[in-house]
Amino acid sequence: MNLYKNRLCCHFSLVKVFLINPNRLSCRRRSVLSFLLHPIGFCDIFSTSLSIDSIRAKTMRILAIETSCDDTGAAVILNGRKILSNVVSSQVPIHQKYGGVVPELASRRHIEMIVPIVTEALGTAKVTLREIDGIAVTQGPGLIGSLLVGLSFAKSLSFATGLPLVGVNHIEAHLSAIFLEKVTPKFPFIGLVVSGGHTSLFRVDGFGKFRRLGQTRDDAAGEAFDKVAKLLGLGYPGGPIIDELSKRGNPKAIRFPRPSLGKNSFDFSFSGIKTAVVNYVKSHPEALGTHPEELIRDIVSSFQEAVVEVLVKKTIEAAQHERLKRVVLSGGVAANRLLRERVKEQASECKIAVYIPLPSFCTDNAAMVGVAGYEYLKRGIRAPLSLNAFSNMPL
Ligand code: KG4
Numbered sequence: 001m002n003l004y005k006n007r008l009c010c011h012f013s014l015v016k017v018f019l020i021n022p023n024r025l026s027c028r029r030r031s032v033l034s035f036l037l038h039p040i041g042f043c044d045i046f047s048t049s050l051s052i053d054s055i056r057a058k059t060m061r062i063l064a065i066e067t068s069c070d071d072t073g074a075a076v077i078l079n080g081r082k083i084l085s086n087v088v089s090s091q092v093p094i095h096q097k098y099g100g101v102v103p104e105l106a107s108r109r110h111i112e113m114i115v116p117i118v119t120e121a122l123g124t125a126k127v128t129l130r131e132i133d134g135i136a137v138t139q140g141p142g143l144i145g146s147l148l149v150g151l152s153f154a155k156s157l158s159f160a161t162g163l164p165l166v167g168v169n170h171i172e173a174h175l176s177a178i179f180l181e182k183v184t185p186k187f188p189f190i191g192l193v194v195s196g197g198h199t200s201l202f203r204v205d206g207f208g209k210f211r212r213l214g215q216t217r218d219d220a221a222g223e224a225f226d227k228v229a230k231l232l233g234l235g236y237p238g239g240p241i242i243d244e245l246s247k248r249g250n251p252k253a254i255r256f257p258r259p260s261l262g263k264n265s266f267d268f269s270f271s272g273i274k275t276a277v278v279n280y281v282k283s284h285p286e287a288l289g290t291h292p293e294e295l296i297r298d299i300v301s302s303f304q305e306a307v308v309e310v311l312v313k314k315t316i317e318a319a320q321h322e323r324l325k326r327v328v329l330s331g332g333v334a335a336n337r338l339l340r341e342r343v344k345e346q347a348s349e350c351k352i353a354v355y356i357p358l359p360s361f362c363t364d365n366a367a368m369v370g371v372a373g374y375e376y377l378k379r380g381i382r383a384p385l386s387l388n389a390f391s392n393m394p395l
């Protein structure tokens with residue numbers, strides 16, 4: 001990993017030297033780098049001097065970068081709310097044949113995609129780097145090799161341009177995605193982050209003000225979706241596939257467990273539900289046979305029903321426990337059709353308002369990183385260039 005990290009630093013430090021002082025490079029190296037960087041418009045920044053005074057101005061454009069797992073994302077966000085661009089390059093075709101994310105392949109693909117994706121984000125937003133006021137980048141948690149690509153790139157760019165930099169926690173970014181919507185919640189609220197890597201409930205009192213009420217003790221909900229889909233040979237990522245297949249299945253066909261982990265516990269456990277599916281398939285081998293469609297639809301529909309029931313129950317109980325009337329869902333699993341319907345139905349019975357971002361803002365994207373990053377940059381919070389990435393980074 002150190003070797004990998006060094007190589008990455010080397011790569012971006014060449015860019016750095018060039019951006020800061022192209023005269024320090026020989027004519028030949030300079031023209032080669034100019035040629036390489038020209039398509040992304042970075043040479044342009046030498047034509048005028050950069051000013052970060054606009055940071056104090058009324059409008060702030062943040063360039064946000066997200067590479068925590070298998071999506072390379074870049075976005076330009078105006079005043080922390082308006083999306084000028086939001087580009088995501090998915091790696092699903094690369095990882096699909098392995099049934100899950102292969103970390104080494106993920107980081108290599110980020111290296112290939114980071115420059116084109118940032119270029120596209122700037123181009124779509126119709127801005128150059130001169131019109132950007134700050135850079136926000138996902139710092140963790142996530143796959144370390146993936147995180148390092150975005151972080152090293154953002155640091156190099158910050159160093160070269162003088163733009164202020166801030167590191168953003170990926171979980172906070174998910175919770176912030178709701179502020180990209182027209183209707184936004186007031187603080188405080190209960191936030192459920194439910195994705196491939198996390199399943200946690202928070203009391204959220206403001207940006208940077210979180211209290212974790214519970215979290216999964218084993219698998220994340222999205223991980224359980226992915227593993228069940230893999231077991232049944234349905235493909236990757238499992239969540240959207242199971243969501244779709246479940247539409248035509250019977251959710252009451254099989255009663256899978258709903259672990260509650262005791263009264264007043266806001267922790268989750270999904271490995272038991274997953275194991276129950278494994279055991280069910282072992283005792284019904286025809287599920288993996290030649291004509292398994294109907295049985296498979298019933299299995300995934302019953303599995304989804306169990307997961308959604310637990311997520312909704314705990315989220316509403318957390319709101320009641322904290323005496324709050326607002327809940328926010330976020331993370332890839334919050335794109336799930338049944339979860340979205342069910343939480344709205346049950347919350348309205350308790351007069352609790354539900355806020356869920358559009359499905360494209362639930363899954364990994366850089367726009368949500370821009371929302372959280374803006375909140376810190378506008379308060380003058382800056383990350384040093386020694387900023388590091390962390391695979392484990394609790395909120
Ligand atoms: O937030 P995300 O894009 O990445 C992480 O931070 O993990 O979440 C990805 C996870 C995957 O496990 C995927 O299967 C799940 O979200 N997912 C879904 C749906 N769409 C994505 N799970 C259930 N239903 C969906 N419609």
Ligand code: ZN
Nearest residue numbers: 174195363364
């Ligand atoms: Zn995520």
